[in-house]
Structures are given as structure tokens and as C-alpha cells.
Amino acid sequence: MKSQVQMFPEAGTVKQSAGSATVKILPPADVLDTLKASDPVAAVILDPWYNRGVGGSRPDYHEWLSTVIDAASKIAEHVFVWGFPEILAYQIPQLPAGFRLMSWLTWYYKNCPSVIRGWRPAQNTCLHLAKDDASVYPEHFLNDEQLGRWQSGKMRFVPGPPTVIEAPLNIGFVRRNEQTGHPAQKPLAVIKPLILMSTTELDTVLDPMCGSGTTGVACQQLKRNAILCDSSQEYLTIAQDRIAPGVNQPNER
């Protein structure tokens, strides 16, 4: 299946696509405007600045993030939220009505350079929030033999993926062909499991703070539709160049 990239010149326009998998890149906009203008999608991935380090901090971060999660919950049955664990923990007591914490995912990386004299960060969290009746697809992680057993009803338990994703940061020589220059680019290896668990082919994933467009590349490779936006034109240009049709993307899970 071929995927296409579309740029939308009109600010605030969010459209659904049909047919073959499509990556739509919207003009720069604030995350809340994108979410409020969006039609329903299968999943929303929220990867904001983290309230420490790159991107700086804001005094109302917890309230702001809660508002963003709430807006995402109005249009999707799965909402994924990235951040540092001690910061995301504040969100757990105030999840949107009808949503639950389906999983606390940990991204574990060993290759973080230490810039301070103290504990060296080696983890990031992704909260998988979902409606109570949301569909999940652990079968997407089965190998062919397991899939055969599952399809013939011979598998008593479907072994889903572990809640710890071990993948190095994209820094130095690690995954040089994936690096775009965005200061907080996620590896494809940590975005793909979210999409596989929550969607099927041609479902649509919205990433309103897409940075370098990792979600778009992951969707292209997994044959899902993607809608991308960011407040920065500079980063949207990176995403656009990265997702251009015909460009070979490293295809690993």
C-alpha cells in the first residue's frame, strides 16, 4: 500500500482521509486548537515538552497538561501521554471522565549522557489512557506461529508486549539515519508499539505536538493514517522533509 503526504495551507483545517494510508501535516497551531478542531480519531499521541530541560518549564504545567488530555479524550478512545514519571504522576488522580489508566509504560534507555552530578535519567513514561470499552490489539505483537494458534482458538492467553520498552536515545552514532536535529526526537521503536496496541490498518492517529514527525513515519510504516501538527513551523518542515513520499525510512519495530 502506498502512503501519501498532504500539506494543508488553511490554518486550523483538520480532515479525515480515506483509501490508502495518508500523512496529513497541518499548518502550525497550538495543541488545544488542533484538538478542538479535530474529527474523531482512533488514538492521540501527546508528547509535549517535559517541564524540565529542553523546552523550559511553566508554572501551570500540570493544569495545562490536564486540559490537553481532557481535550484529547473528547476525540479518541486511546490517549498516550509522554513525560518524566515524577511529572506525569500528577495526572493520575485527575483523568478525564470515562477514561482509565490502561498502562503505565516505561521507556528505559541506557545511553543518556550525564550533565549533572547526581542520578542520571534513564527512563521516560508513557501513560496509556483509554476508554473503559476501548479496543486493544495485543495480537499485533504475535509472531506468525503464535498468530496461527491464536486464530485457530488454541491460545489461552494472548501475550501482549511488556510495559517496559528498552530502546536507546537517538544520540551520537545511535540510529544516525533516524536523527533529524529535533532536540527531543523519539525513536520509532518507542512510538510503534503504541500504534500497534491501539489501532488497525487505516485507522487514524493524531499527533498535535509532532516535533520531527516520528508518529507520521511510524504510521506510514504500519499503514495507518496520521495527522500531524506542532506550534513550530521549523519542526513541521523537518517532519515534512522526513515523511516525503518515496523517501526510504528505516523499517524496524
Ligand SMILES: C[S@@+](CC[C@H](N)C(=O)[O-])C[C@H]1O[C@@H](n2cnc3c(N)ncnc32)[C@H](O)[C@@H]1O
Ligand atoms: C518532545 S517534542 C516532540 C517530539 C516528537 N515526538 C518527535 O519524535 O520528534 C515536543 C514538541 O511539542 C511542541 N509543542 C510544545 N508546546 C506546544 C503547543 N502548545 N502546541 C503545539 N505544539 C507544541 C514543540 O514544538 C515540540 O516540537
